[in-house]
Amino acid sequence: MSKTVEAPASTPAETHRAALDDRRLTYQRCRSCEQAWLPAREECPKCWSSDWVWEEASGKAEVVSWVVYHTAFDKRFAGHLPYNVAVVQLAEGPRMVTNLIDLSEGEDVIGQAVTLAFEEEFDRPLPRFKLRGP
Amino acid sequence: MRGKAVIAGIGQTAFGKVPGRSTISLNIEACRKAVADAGIEKGAVDALLVKVPTSRVEMMYGQTLAEAMQLRPRFGGVFDQGGASNISMIAIAAMAIEAGQCEVALVSLADNPRTGSRHAYEKVWGDDADFGWSSVVAGYAMIARRYAHDYGNIDDVNAAIAIAARKHGAANPNAQLKLPLTRDMYDQSPWVVEPLRRDDCCLVSDGAAAVVVMSAERARKLGIKAPVPILGFGQGNTSDAVPLREDLTTTMAGGSAKTAFAMAGLKPKDIDVAQIYDCFTITVLMTLEAYGFTPKGRLRDFIEEGGFEVGGKLPLNTSGGLLSETGMPGLQLVLEGVRQMRGTSTSQVPGARNCIVSNQGGIMHTHSTLILGQ
Numbered sequence: 001m002s003k004t005v006e007a008p009a010s011t012p013a014e015t016h017r018a019a020l021d022d023r024r025l026t027y028q029r030c031r032s033c034e035q036a037w038l039p040a041r042e043e044c045p046k047c048w049s050s051d052w053v054w055e056e057a058s059g060k061a062e063v064v065s066w067v068v069y070h071t072a073f074d075k076r077f078a079g080h081l082p083y084n085v086a087v088v089q090l091a092e093g094p095r096m097v098t099n100l101i102d103l104s105e106g107e108d109v110i111g112q113a114v115t116l117a118f119e120e121e122f123d124r125p126l127p128r129f130k131l132r133g134p
Numbered sequence: 135m136r137g138k139a140v141i142a143g144i145g146q147t148a149f150g151k152v153p154g155r156s157t158i159s160l161n162i163e164a165c166r167k168a169v170a171d172a173g174i175e176k177g178a179v180d181a182l183l184v185k186v187p188t189s190r191v192e193m194m195y196g197q198t199l200a201e202a203m204q205l206r207p208r209f210g211g212v213f214d215q216g217g218a219s220n221i222s223m224i225a226i227a228a229m230a231i232e233a234g235q236c237e238v239a240l241v242s243l244a245d246n247p248r249t250g251s252r253h254a255y256e257k258v259w260g261d262d263a264d265f266g267w268s269s270v271v272a273g274y275a276m277i278a279r280r281y282a283h284d285y286g287n288i289d290d291v292n293a294a295i296a297i298a299a300r301k302h303g304a305a306n307p308n309a310q311l312k313l314p315l316t317r318d319m320y321d322q323s324p325w326v327v328e329p330l331r332r333d334d335c336c337l338v339s340d341g342a343a344a345v346v347v348m349s350a351e352r353a354r355k356l357g358i359k360a361p362v363p364i365l366g367f368g369q370g371n372t373s374d375a376v377p378l379r380e381d382l383t384t385t386m387a388g389g390s391a392k393t394a395f396a397m398a399g400l401k402p403k404d405i406d407v408a409q410i411y412d413c414f415t416i417t418v419l420m421t422l423e424a425y426g427f428t429p430k431g432r433l434r435d436f437i438e439e440g441g442f443e444v445g446g447k448l449p450l451n452t453s454g455g456l457l458s459e460t461g462m463p464g465l466q467l468v469l470e471g472v473r474q475m476r477g478t479s480t481s482q483v484p485g486a487r488n489c490i491v492s493n494q495g496g497i498m499h500t501h502s503t504l505i506l507g508q
Contacts, residue, residue, distance in 0.1 A: 013261060039261060065280040065382055068328040073256040073268040082328070085267050087276060087377040095377050097262040110283040122264050 012040035015054070023118050025057040025127050027094040038094035059116030060091040061129055063109045066100060076122075088114055088129050101130040136397055137507065139228035140353045140361035142238075143172025143346035144469045149460035150310035152340035153249040157187040158202050160244035160342035165203065168240065168344040172358055176203075179346075181230060181239035182210040183223040188463065189250035199242070209236040216495020217411060217463035218369065219243075221502035224468065225367040227347040237352060243465040244342035252338055259375075271335055271414065273376045273497030275327040278416040280382040282329065285431035292415035293320040295450065296333050296457055298442035299412055302481040303454025310337050311458045334415040337461035343469050362475040365400065365488070366505040368393025376497050387494065387501040388424035394490070394503040395426075402427045405505075406486035407474050408448055409467035411494045412455040421492050422448070425503075444481045452481040464493040471506045 010018070012028065016039070019026040029036045030044035031051045043050050066086035072078040086100045101117055103109060114129035145167025147160050161184065169176060182205055186195050196211040209230050213223050220243055227239035247255065258268040282288045300315035315333055323331035353361040370386025370393075372379065395401060402425060410418045423430045427448060440446035453459045453470035460466055471489040473479040491504040 017261070064377075065276045065283070067272050067275040067279060068325070069266060069272065070325040070328060071269070071271075073272075074258050074263065074266060077266045077268075080266065082325075083266055085265050085272065085276075087382075097259070097265050097267045097377050099265050108283060110280065124264065126264055128265075 012042055016040040019054070020127055021124060023125050025059065025116055026054045027057055027090065027092060028052045029055050036093040038096050055092065057090050057092055057116065061088040061114050061116070063100070063112050063114055064089050064095065065110060066103070086129070096127075099126070099128045101128050103131060135228065135232055136365050136399060137363040138350055139231055139347055139364045140350050140358070141224070141345050141364065141468070141472050141506070142348050142353050142358045142361050143168045143170070143174070144344070144472050145169070145171055146308070146343040146466065146469060147341045149308060149339050149341040149462065149466070151248050152246065155246065155340070157189065157244040157246055157342070158199055160246065160340070161199055161242045161344070162203055164244065164342035164344035165240050165242050168346050172346040174238065174346065174356060174358075178238045178356075179205060179240050180208045181227060181236035182207040183227055183239060183241045184212055185219040185223065185243045185463070185465075186212050186214055187245045188254040189245055189247040189252070207236070209239070215371070215500035215502065217413070218493045218495040218500035218502040220463075220465040220468060221367065221491065221493040221504045222369055224345065224347055224364070224504060225369070225502070228364055228367070231347065231349050237348060239347040240344055241347060241465070242342065242344035243462065245462055246340040248338050248340045250340070255338065269327065270497060271330055272327040274414040274416055275330045276376050277382050277420070277498065278329050278414070281416060281420065284383055288416065288419060290437060291419055291434045292334055293317055294437050294441050295412065295415045295418045296320055298446075299451045299455040299457040301443055302452045303458025306453045306459055306480045309454040309459045310339055310461075311454070330414060330416070336413045336456035337458070339460040339462050341460050341462050343462065343465040345465070345468060345472070360476045362472045363507050364504065365507040366394040366396070366398030367503060368397065369500070369502040371500050372498055383420065383430075385420065385424060385498045385501060387421050387492070387498070388426070390501040390503045391425040391490075394505050398505040398507070400488060400505060405448070405488050405490045407452060407483040407489045408450050409452070409455070409471045409489065409491040410450060411464055411467060411492045412451055412457050413461075413463075413494075415457075417494065417498065418450070420498070421494070425490070425492075444483055449481070449483045452479050452483065463495070467491050467493065468504060471504070475506050475508060
């Protein structure tokens with residue numbers, strides 16, 4: 001089965017971002033090997049196929065790890081210190097960087113279930129994840 | 135190839151703040167000293183391998199340096215694996231010499247992020263910038279948090295690693311930071327990105343280092359005074375960005391060491407002293423466990439068994455490492471390995487016969503291992 005691939009009007013990263021701006025968290029899935037991934041890229045990293053589709057995430061995820069910044073390397077965050085950044089794994093498999101909502105100091109949240117919750121920041125809806133369910 | 139190539143000479147600049155000097159100038163000083171240390175003439179050099187500076191990345195840097203040194207290398211250029219490049223370039227030089235591509239190679243590194251730009255260490259990570267995901271240290275902190283969750287508290291072992299490096303650095307007159315560290319100071323050290331403290335993090339430094347690589351046979355013919363044999367080398371590239379690693383606490387470092395140990399015909403128990411890339415304490419912890427010095431999660435046992443200072447279980451980073459000597463990404467560790475094998479370190483391990491050196495780059499993206507002997 002062959003399929004003509006037309007030159008994309010936008011890059012996968014731009015398409016992913018446009019969906020986020022529309023408050024939808026999407027990821028890519030390969031039609032050849034079923035691998036699901038983020039961040040957006042042009043080929044399946046597992047089998048190198050360019051035959052893939054977008055899917056929308058359920059919003060269920062699990063915390064892989066997290067850190068708390070006490071230094072604002074990015075000056076936009078100087079007023080936010082301390083703030084957390086986390087890696088979560090979506091129920092569908094892909095991983096992404098995010099912020100955790102309702103993180104308590106001193107609590108180990110690795111492995112905890114989290115739920116997608118968009119929050120407005122920097123004039124865009126940011127896909128963050130809430131601890132302790134919706 | 136075990137022992138077929140040697141490090142014939144080493145050279146370095148001052149470390150720390152070295153204002154008013156380009157990386158080209160720093161490279162040339164280190165190369166000039168390495169060639170003098172080997173006791174050879176410039177004309178003998180027919181290969182030049184160099185790591186691109188983190189402070190300013192530019193195309194064809196290897197040729198810019200060669201031009202400034204009036205060299206027309208038979209073999210040379212830049213090899214980029216971040217901090218792993220240095221050992222990888224020594225390995226490439228050794229293989230090129232064995233393959234008849236060149237005879238005497240200079241491997242050099244210069245950087246000046248302290249007076250120049252440290253953007254490479256503090257940059258934001260692309261599409262994830264709006265989450266506040268920035269800096270190299272945060273990537274290591276992400277790994278350290280997961281490691282502590284999976285294998286238990288890491289404070290004691292990280293403190294022991296930092297205290298040993300700082301003690302050895304205090305004994306090294308060329309070290310940038312000569313202030314010994316106590317456990318109290320470590321515990322009170324402020325968070326940079328939690329769970330990493332300031333004293334878990336390497337220095338930001340200007341400076342350069344260089345080594346001369348040639349065959350053992352040529353070293354004999356030239357009457358090189360203190361050639362140090364290269365017994366083994368290996369590399370492994372984890373490559374994935376930290377968030378994408380299936381297991382945050384597993385890298386290709388173990389495979390890198392396995393290749394190097396197999397080439398050297400040695401095992402971890404044969405190693406007398408180690409120079410382990412300590413950009414952050416967690417890197418040392420994970421590297422030594424991956425290398426097979428202890429099972430994963432058990433490096434802390436070394437503390438009761440004597441720890442990491444000279445006279446201890448596994449003397450570590452005897453010139454101070456990146457935590458104390460200079461934060462320069464890696465080649466200084468090879469220089470200290472050479473000094474240990476020559477018996478000239480300021481924190482000499484008595485009777486040391488074999489030294490292992492690790493280099494790595496990115497956020498544990500790349501890894502390279504070198505084993506030096508007698």
